[in-house]
Amino acid sequence: MHLPTLLLTLVAAVTGASAGSPQQQQSNSQPILFAATYTRDEGWINGTGKGIYTYKLDTTDGSLTPWGVTPLGINPMYVQGTTKAFNSGERVIYAINAVSDESTEHPGSQTGFVSALTLNDDGTLELLNTLETHGGSPTHISLSPDEDFVVISNYGGSLTMFPLNADGSLANETFHQEFPKGSKVVMDQQATGHIHSTTWFPNSKHVVAANLGSDELLQYKLDEKKQTLKSLKTVNRPPGSGPRHMALHPDGNIAYVVDEISNTVGVYKIDKKAALLSKTALQKITTLPDDFTNSSTSADIHLSSNGKFLYTSNRGHDSIAMFKINENDGTLTSLGFESSRGNAPRGFTIYGNWLIVANQNSNDMYVFEVNSKTGLLEYTGNSLAQSTLRSRTVRTQMPSPTRMRELSDSKRDQVVVSLLQCSVDGVPRRGAIKEVTAKFRVDRRTISMVWKKAKAEEARSGQLRADYSGNARGRPMLDLSEKLEKLRITPGG
Incomplete structure (x- = not known):
């Protein structure tokens, strides 16, 4: 499958996000977007999704066309795709089931699931295999730069790494680490460790894990021969920050960390030779207006395609915060805020000059145009509501993990x-x-x-x-x- 793709995680019928690295658009083709969902009532969110949804993005006007939906068990709420083709000639999509079931491999412990799927020319997905993540409530997937390994962030407090087979399917886990200790600054979110995401430095073997529960950025180096991760220096975020996601500047010198609890962005210099973050941040800047006093939490973070601007999403303020990047030192200046047009923008993705945001609680998506000169966002008038997302169902031969066990x-x-x-x-x-x-x-x-x-x-x-x-x-x-x-x-x- 050679169409360029965008990857967006949607959570009720729609929600939060994971942006992948889309291929360069080919002539006579449209980028395709995958939206993952929660499918059941979790108490804090009533998930009504039906699986992984597929859309086509029209790059001339930013409109989205529903293409299909693929069932994949309970809560397939995050997706990540490869940019290379494996030996089958196909690209592979990876998806997680955000559940905390009892493990069949390690009785007494909790696990979610991760699946490898191939993308067909008609936009449907075909299952390669499914494995346990060996940690509860997986929340994020990342691929090593050479796309030979997948790392799963389990919000339940662990990291798990899987090598990939020649066809892109998942091999057995080769690395797993638990993080039982939290900073306990904000007890309802930091009583224990909560790994929320991992970010790989380009063209290197180094990866950073954001531990929301302990206010730490955990740095590792991949040992390809032993197929494991070696722990390096840990960088501490301010107590009670809750680091969630990281975005890297394309020049490789600067990293931006969005903090869920404190609604801030930390700016870090990267030692390119050592592939390590600086011990202290260059800057800490709020993602909210100074006069906003209501409850809000930061969610996603991405850079513009030209690397000149940074964006974060605010759930509560229900906005996209816009920042200009200083070309000399990478620090940020606020450009203001654009309404997400919905409730709780858990995530968004950027392709070219288009920014697509998914609002979790209002079950809708909106498309904005990014001004490449000013960095400001302009609503295009294109949106999709929950009812639109169910326009077509693609029949697939894809069992859920529960049905497989039975x-x-x-x-x-x-x-x-x-x-x-x-x-x-x-x-x-x-x-x-x-x-x-x-x-x-x-x-x-x-x-x-x-x-x-x-x-x-x-x-x-x-x-x-x-x-x-x-x-x-x-x-x-x-x-x-x-x-x-x-x-x-x-x-x-």
């Missing part, structure tokens, strides 16, 4: 047999996994569950023989676990 034993065996029957010498022919996925409405994670079940039975009985007479070519069936070994299927893969 698969019957007989159907699990049928899935494996079908895969083996379209294999040659124990190796699935090209397209076999896709055919089995469509036939049984399951994904590769189901195969890993069968593998673990077979191994458990084998451990109890000492020997497990498949009770099938032969495969499609008339050869004797091997021991089931041996066949799965030949297929290179491992738990969680």
Whole structure:
């Protein structure tokens, strides 16, 4: 799939945001935007979304055209996509399910889920696989600069990293770290650690995690050989700040951190040689008007396409704060505020001169034009309401994680047999996994569950023989676990 894409996380029917790195627009094509949603009542938000929504953006006037919606279990509320094509020639989209279910891999602990999906030419999504995030309430996804690793921020207080397979699917977790301690300055949000996002420095192996619960920016270096993250220096934000997201200036010298609780932006110099943040901030500036006294929390942050302006969103003040960037030192000067036209702008994304904001509580999106000279925003008149988002449903073969766990034993065996029957010498022919996925409405994670079940039975009985007479070519069936070994299927893969 070669269309340029935008990635926007929408949370009730619509909401907050994650901007990806869109490809350069091609002739005779339109950028496509993916909007992720909450799908159930969480108490603090009544999610009414149906999955991941797809839109086309008209770059001549900023209008959005609904394209489809793909169900993906409960609360698929954040998406991130690749800019490169994998060995299949397809780009891959990653999505998280913001839940805190009991882990099947680590009983007694909570987990969400992360899925890898391919983007078809018609805008639909096709599931590659789904894995546990090994932390509750995942909230953010980031890709390493070479797009060989995915890092998941679990708001429940942990970081998890997954290598990517040659086809873009998720391999087993290779790094996981818990953050139980919070700063306890604002007890209802900082009693424990809450990892909200990670940001990779371009063309480097360094990544920064924003710990909203501890008021810390945690710096790491990727060890590709060991497939792990090495902890480096930690940078402290002012107590009670609640760092949420980070944006980097395109010249690589400056980082901007938006603080959810204190409604501020911290400006940091980057040591490009060491790929580390300065210990102290160059500047701290408010995201709200001086005379505003009501409750509000900062949410998202992005730079303009030309790198001259910075924008943040305010939930409560319901606005986009606009800043001019000093070209000499990177510090900020307020340009004022533009109404988001809705309630609680959790997130937004920027493509060229278009800024698209998603309002969580009013379930709508609005499109603004960015003045490349002044940095000011002008409403284009283009918007989408909740009812518009349901204009078309795309039928997909995509089960939710819950349905996968409830698969019957007989159907699990049928899935494996079908895969083996379209294999040659124990190796699935090209397209076999896709055919089995469509036939049984399951994904590769189901195969890993069968593998673990077979191994458990084998451990109890000492020997497990498949009770099938032969495969499609008339050869004797091997021991089931041996066949799965030949297929290179491992738990969680």
